[in-house]
Amino acid sequence: MPPMPGVRKQGRAQQADLDTVSGACATLLASLPRADQRRKGETYVRGLLSTPGRKTMRNLAAITDEPAAAQSLHHFISCSTWDWLAVRSSLAGQLNRLLSPRAWVVQSMLVPKTGQHSVGVERRYVPALGETVNSQQSYGLWLASEAAAAPVNWHLSIGKAWLQKNRTKAHATIPTGESGTTSDEAAVQAALKAAAWGLELRPIVMDARYSALHPLVEAFTAAGLPFLLRVSGSCTLLAAGVNQSDHRVVAASAEDLLGLARAQRRPVEWIDPTSPGARRTSLVAPLQVYWPSLPESRPQGSYTQVPTGSARNASLGLPLTLLGKWQTYERGVRQMWLTNITDAGYGPLLRLSKLIHRVDTDFSNISLNVGMQDFEGRSYAGWHRHVTLASVAHALQLLRGRCP
Template identity: 55%
Template structure:
């Protein structure tokens, strides 16, 4: 029997001309800036991100205004001013939470190639998606994602030990004393917890963790009570119950091997690609209860602190091996729900390429830590404005106004529409390949 992701009319974003909802959004987000001149400069900067041709350099942004000395003024506003970006992000997140009705928080990496050595956080690092060492900045963005659209609302910049241990480099980039190197899972967790603190709907964190320390990430998210769906590699070690029965007997093996053992659990699920052409696709999906390996290997005797997890295997209809492996703490969620959530990474990837790149996501030229964060905050606002514009809405309608929304599945809590993750993992609102975030060219810095 095939489970199907229901195809329903996409929830439309607010209609109206560009001077309507988008202008109101900009005014609302910038209202946390106390000074009128800062709010004015914020409007100029966002307008430049939206309309200045080519790369969003300070010169090009200034040229899009009618004001003299705009280049110096905007540079000071971004790199040297004192305004805090967090309230702007919180307001933007609250607005987009209402407008998009998101199903997940998608976390995707941001890799910004650089030709120079002076941009904050820049360094030579291996980029798996490119298969080579690249001189670049590296960060993470948290996106509110639905089938119709997605928008970034929070950011973290990864800093290597060189930037934090070299006093001169740290002072030159004005890196706060409170910022440390941190692991990838630490940065992602900190970003998710901050977003949760803004009062927006708490949703599953969905990310490609194939290049991350999966056990550390799972434990960090579990301790924080956050629901998650992580794409993992086939070599990730897991512990599963013996599939032939036997009580507390267990199998310790790689995720890829366990998925092969669970082939009999596969069921067909029909789905629609969020950023695709509207044609249905079919995948075979298996679910297998697993845990992280611990000192006690018997499945039934693993300490209760290790919350139960589910290994999700995804096969193309004619493939012999699983094409995707996912790990989640969303207890009771259906195959269609989990597959639909995983597909939202593609939604965020498409919106990054189609919307964030054109409004300057990779174009920050400055060297300061604060400047980078202020720039990407206003890029997020420009991204949201473009989503509300008539051209973007017409494009969504031209795709057939049909959006994949997973059919209801999983255990509901008090008929509230909430799914319960595994014990100790919090609750998640769940209705039911991270490509490098870089353009072919290299930014200066």
């Protein structure tokens, strides 16, 4: 095929790569209503894939021979009208077929900022860092398998204070229905919107140690979604009949409850996603617990068959499994996971939890290189369109590496 208009001539290998990108963009950007929008979208994706360093509009435009390309791309991202959700839905459908994901991993993306002008930027305390950081926070929904992971949806956390201060500014382009989103609500919305696209459901896996657990458990339960959430040791749960001689109902921290289940530990082998082929072994023990504020509920699909115990146990609340992970040389529990996938073996659950490492690895090796964090504009719509096309670029870079 001839080179795309406005693009510099390519060598044979480069032309073959251009053809691959063009074919993928023709599919993924088909929802864009105008031909010039689809052309600019392809140019933007190619720039994300090929431009070294930060993906500024000027650097992205440098791959073309058009004098006004930077201004044109800026308008396409920040001021145009195309629907980013339609592109994400198409991307999710394609990757669901190509990657055969085992889980949907919900992952936070924190971007430190020096100024206050970018959409959603405010000072927030970051427990993982132990300090307050001027930053922008969003959550991505990733399709993940042991071999690869790719983001398909994003939700930006916008505090009510920032919203009240900036809604009247035209550059923010905040939708009229947006009333402020906490980080936990952003995580939930990233998953719920993807679930509405008709994909085959997969367990939602998330590190929720620093999140408000109640909104996550209650939202995913209400939506009928299977989940596996990493929790902190201080999370309080109910347990009945922790050992054979004591059938009292106990309200205790996750760490203390798993201490009582220590004798049930069994070794489980798993493959480390960060070191292909490397096999590890951990000690794992499950414990049936209850979430007291919710009635018994069945997630959609075939992931969970909620046990029907005695009436006394059913009245405790939502039956869940608390999974503990120990290293073979340590006495204390290393990780604690809470799930409504109560009919799964603890081996499969442990392996699902490891997909967070797969996402971390591919985010570092691919997403950062295609400019996922590089948007510097002030537009809400611009941020969403940028991370959408960066997700397309991530997918193309990922599939490049998987193809011979």
